[in-house]
Amino acid sequence: MMELTERQWIRHIVFHPVEGFEDLRWKKAGSMLIANIIIALWFIGEILCGNFYGQQFVMTDLDKFSIVPYITRTFILFFVWTISNWSICTLFYGEGTMRKIYIYSAYALVPYVSQLYIQVLLSHFLVRDEIIFIHIPEVVGIFWSALLMFTAIKAVHQFSVSKALLSIFFTIAVMMVILVLMVLAVSLIQQVYSFISSIFAEIEYRIRV
Amino acid sequence: MYMQRKVKIITSLMCCILMMSLGFNVSADGNNSYNYNYNNQGEAVPSKAGYRAVCSVSGNELGCGEFNGPSDIFCDSHGNFYIADTGNSRIVEINSEFTSAVREFDKLTDENGHEYELSLPQGIFISDNGCMYIADTGNSRILYIDENGTVRLCITKPNSAVYENETFSPKKVIADKEGNIYSVLNNVTSGAAFFSSTGKFQGYYGSNSVEPTSKVITNYFRKRFSTNKMRNGLARSTPAGITGFDIDSEGFVYTVTESGTSEYDRVKKVNAAGDNLFSGLDIIFGDLPFNQSSEQNLYSDVEFKTRLTDVDVDDSGRICCLDTGTGRIFQYDEEGNLLFIMGGMSDRLGGFSLQSTAVEYSMGKIYVTDGMKNTVTIFEETDFGKVVHKATELYNDGKYEEALEPWHEALRHDGNYTNAYLGIASALISKGDYKRAMEYAELGDSSYYYNKAFEGYREEWLDENFSVVIASVIFIVLCLVYRHFRKKRKAKSKYKIENDYKKEKL
Structure with missing residues (x-):
């Protein structure tokens, strides 16, 4: 039973939200490559959503495009999620490895990512009165992904429902802590950098004069 | 000898260059610099001037002696101008060409021969039938003078229970077609005082509301849990009082509020019931809040506070607002779309001091009084202004x-x-x-x-492309149906083969 290729696995997981990840774990399937592709597609989807939306809904100014917020919103957010989930769940005696958490979480994002593309596509055909047809896939995609994310965490660590919920709650808390520390670290590094560069400027000036 | 000549030539050349650059600086005209407008994203962009300051007139040029802190200007239905010359305690009437003073009022009499001497009048209004309303601030009264120049009514501090203030200092006054009198009072935040045509105090009109900021809301909840003593220490949430107003030909009152801290209720169009008709529109009057990504700091000073102090509406429905904080005048069409920005803070023609006090908009010209320069600056439409006005008028009529x-x-x-x-x-x-x-x-x-x-x-x-669209939809549906059936047949045959295999094994 269940001799599926990696691509068929994605379909199986998305359309079997309750036991899909359990099957995946049982069969020891799941590929890093596909997970990376999903994350990359997410990144591209967010950019499309932010800049190539139908102009009847929002006017975008490509002159002001900056890639940094999109990187934080996708890559950094996802890595922080993986790391904090791993660090919390080892304390909770979850059995998932970092690699597995990464793959399972990425698979759970599939409905959300496809929703981004559907949104962008529809926004070029619909007008403002029909915005409900954009909202429906958006809401469905978000809730679907949330459900998948929950079952993914539950399956990867072999948690009970309540434990999985608790671990997700703590994961989000830890994510906040990590992000705050990151902001702190970045500003500290900036200060150290400016300090060192001013010292160098001073030395250079003294040598020259 | 030769060396000296060379030095001479060089210095004269340098002088030449210096003078040329100076000359260019001087020729930069105050009218053409710093014209900006806001685009749809709220950024300040360079723009062409819709109005040009043509002259600035002082009292001496009009032949009535220097003004002293004029604080209001009004244009009546015949085109004559009236200036409330506060510091000189007089009202000056000026002809419609704005070239000479016609009359001066500093003492008025009623039918019994009783004399009313003006003291620091701050507001003047002339109704369509030529009756004059003066906010006689120094004497704490409002005077109503009929077309013959006799005082008909003198409104002093009302003896009503609704009127709670200790003082009564009217700043601006207007009257509607029925003869009801509205007056902006100093230190009153409840709105404009509203008097009937017989001078009876009726209540307040057009009061502002408090903007529901987070601070106001937290204070509200804090008050529920605090003692009276603590409550007195808390900031009270009172709305800002209105500072100026005008009435249009249809009887709508436009109020303006000089609050430097909030954009809320800055300019209102109030109907007879006291409702703000602009509240549904998403407009911020005056300069837009500073936006870091915009180039606004190029056109306006980085540090400024918008303090709209006066508003004027003409028969076409266009609204002019005067901002004392920056000396700018903002013109809007009747729908509240920004048309032009003019003026500014400078000593040149077309710039104002810290105390630009009142704006009057009539017959396509804008008149602004300056309480420190003691002049009236006149702005005229440019060609660009004329074109835009024509276009907006047609556009707002639906043409x-x-x-x-x-x-x-x-x-x-x-x-x-x-x-x-x-x-x-x-x-x-x-x-x-x-x-x-x-x-x-x-x-x-x-x-x-x-x-x-x-x-x-x-x-x-x-x-x-209806046929193409329908054809492609039908084609896609057919493809899907075909694929579905083929899959089913495949699965069936696979099942059959497996069964046959099992049977063989048995």
Whole structure:
């Protein structure tokens, strides 16, 4: 039973939200490559959503495009999620490895990512009165992904429902802590950098004069 | 000898260059610099002037002696001007060409021969039938003078239970067609005092509301849990009192509030019931809040506070607001769209001191009094201003297609003028040229008009390509159905083969 290729696995997981990840774990399937592709597609989807939306809904100014917020919103957010989930769940005696958490979480994002593309596509055909047809896939995609994310965490660590919920709650808390520390670290590094560069400027000036 | 000559030549050359550069600096005209307007994204962009300061008139030039802190100016239905010359305690009437003073009022008498001497009058209003209303601030009274110059009514501090204030100092006064008198009072936050035509105090009109900021809301909850003593220490949430107003020909009152801290209720259009008709529109009057990504600091000083102090409406419905904080005048059309920004803080012609006090807009000219320079500055429409006014008038009357030509003309003057792009876009929509309307909506940065144009464009496209669309839909459905059945058949045959295999094994 269940001799599926990696691509068929994605379909199986998305359309079997309750036991899909359990099957995946049982069969020891799941590929890093596909997970990376999903994350990359997410990144591209967010950019499309932010800049190539139908102009009847929002006017975008490509002159002001900056890639940094999109990187934080996708890559950094996802890595922080993986790391904090791993660090919390080892304390909770979850059995998932970092690699597995990464793959399972990425698979759970599939409905959300496809929703981004559907949104962008529809926004070029619909007008403002029909915005409900954009909202429906958006809401469905978000809730679907949330459900998948929950079952993914539950399956990867072999948690009970309540434990999985608790671990997700703590994961989000830890994510906040990590992000705050990151902001702190970045500003500290900036200060150290400016300090060192001013010292160098001073030395250079003294040598020259 | 030779060396000396060389030095001489060089110095004279340098002097020449220096003088030339100085000359260029001097020739930079105060009228043409710093003209800006806001685009649809709230950024300040360079713009062409819609108004030009033509002259600045002092009291001596009018032949009535220098003004001393004039604080109000009004133009009556005959085109004559009245200036409340506060410091000299008089009202000056000026002819319609604004070249000489006609009359001066400092003492008025009623029918019994009782004399009323003016003291620091701050507000003046003339009704359509020539009756004069003076806010006689120094004497704490409002005077109503009929067309013959006799005082008919003198309103002093009302003895009503509703009137809670200790003082009564009217600042501005207006009257509607029924003869009801409205007056802005100093230190009163409940709105303008409202008197009947017989001078009876009726209550307040057009009061502002408190902006529901987070601080106000937390204070509200904190008050529920605190003692009376603590409550006294908390900031009270009182709305800002209105500072100026005007009435238009249809009887709507426009109020303006000089609050430097909030954009809320800055300019209101109040109907007879006291409702603000501008509250539904999403406009901020005056300068837009500083936005870091915009180039606003290029055109306005980095540090400024908008303090709208006076408003004036003319018969066309255009609204002029005067901002004392920056000395700028903002002109809006009747829908509240920003047309032009003029003025500024400077000593040149067309600039104002810290105390620009009142604005009057009549017959296409804008008159602004300056309480420190003691002058009246007159602005005239430029060609660009004329074109834009013509276009907005046609546009607001719903004559979109007639407005097309003036809008194009306006764009030839100023390619940054957003209203023109939107005007052209909506004209093209009503004409049915959706493709080009989409282009103009994009140029004007308005997704609202783009949406309208796109809707029409899509409909047109579907009408043209209906057969192709339907054919492709049918084709896709057929493909899906075929695939579905083929899969089923495959699965069936696979099942059959497996069964046969099992049977063989058995």
